[in-house]
Amino acid sequence: MLSRRSVRIKVMQLIYSLDRDESLKPKDIYKSYTDNIDKSFELFLFCLNVIFKITQRSTEDMKKRKSKHLPSEYDKTFSDKLYHNDLLQDIANNSVLNKRWESLNFESMINEDYVQKIYDEFSKSSAYKEFINEETSNISVLRLLLEMFRFCRQNEYFNEILEDNYFNWVDDKSLVVGSVKKYLKLLPAESKNSFTEFLPEDETVKEFGLNLLKKTVTNKDKVMEHIIPVLENWDHERLALVDTILLQMAVTELLEFPTIPAKVTLNEYVELAKNYSTAKSKEFVNGILDKLMGELTESGHIVKEGRGLVE
Numbered sequence: 001m002l003s004r005r006s007v008r009i010k011v012m013q014l015i016y017s018l019d020r021d022e023s024l025k026p027k028d029i030y031k032s033y034t035d036n037i038d039k040s041f042e043l044f045l046f047c048l049n050v051i052f053k054i055t056q057r058s059t060e061d062m063k064k065r066k067s068k069h070l071p072s073e074y075d076k077t078f079s080d081k082l083y084h085n086d087l088l089q090d091i092a093n094n095s096v097l098n099k100r101w102e103s104l105n106f107e108s109m110i111n112e113d114y115v116q117k118i119y120d121e122f123s124k125s126s127a128y129k130e131f132i133n134e135e136t137s138n139i140s141v142l143r144l145l146l147e148m149f150r151f152c153r154q155n156e157y158f159n160e161i162l163e164d165n166y167f168n169w170v171d172d173k174s175l176v177v178g179s180v181k182k183y184l185k186l187l188p189a190e191s192k193n194s195f196t197e198f199l200p201e202d203e204t205v206k207e208f209g210l211n212l213l214k215k216t217v218t219n220k221d222k223v224m225e226h227i228i229p230v231l232e233n234w235d236h237e238r239l240a241l242v243d244t245i246l247l248q249m250a251v252t253e254l255l256e257f258p259t260i261p262a263k264v265t266l267n268e269y270v271e272l273a274k275n276y277s278t279a280k281s282k283e284f285v286n287g288i289l290d291k292l293m294g295e296l297t298e299s300g301h302i303v304k305e306g307r308g309l310v311e
Helices: 004-019 026-066 073-077 084-091 095-103 112-120 126-133 138-155 156-165 171-187 194-198 203-220 219-231 239-256 261-276 283-296
Strands: none
Touching: 004 026, 004 073, 004 171, 004 203, 004 239, 004 261, 026 084, 026 095, 026 112, 026 171, 026 194, 026 203, 026 283, 073 126, 084 112, 084 283, 095 194, 095 219, 095 283, 112 156, 126 138, 138 156, 138 171, 138 261, 156 171, 171 194, 203 219, 219 239, 219 283, 239 283
8 A cells, every 4th residue: 555655755754753853762763653654554444434424424315305395306316325335335244344443443533523514515516416316336336436535535624534633644645545446446345354455565664664764764874974975065964854864765775775776766755855845955855866876886885686777
């Protein structure tokens, strides 16, 4: 579920915290890293749970419409098939998934008023009304669920529910969105444990991410010996802290991860500088890393496995 880029962001944020908070020790941020990875998977499950809760509101909606003294034609044809369909009932009857939701105490985390507001707003959409009037199939249900999820991501109440409970929603949003879409497309699932397929892979979070974090922290002084001479007229102590951290991480990655192409490393950290540092950081980090790559390659410090990994 997690990509190397999302892992790099988590590592960057934790090293930043270590620098800013003198009470923190390396062992503290190593534990925080593991906790943050767990939170990413929880966020995926929570997002799925909120969507499920929204669909349940269609049952109450149907009851209200059927109890009207003067129901409209739409009221008469209305049904709660947004919830009572093969896909959602697969979730409703998944004891393993529901037990996991219960263990994470999602019930107490969801603002029910917000869930109702989201449903009420979506129920007015043309997509929902068309769905009610068309013949039901797994394809039509999936199409509407994906449309509802798209609607939710643009809805202030949905985003507030996610942000109030998970600080990582902003950083992990694109990955969680992709994972939720994939899970919905798997329904009805072949196994009650299908959701565990979205657990972060050890190769990404441990072999890469945790090692990157530990080696960047441990080898900080040694890495700066490579960086400082390349800065020329720049006073490294006056650099933006995020830029310094990104350079330290990038050099660590160049030196310690032989299977990652050097050009990939450069492009990734330039992109992080663009998104998380100052307006000029992208060009600065690109220039410094490009020069460092040349010097470290020439001196034999960068050794990559496989053809074309340095270029």
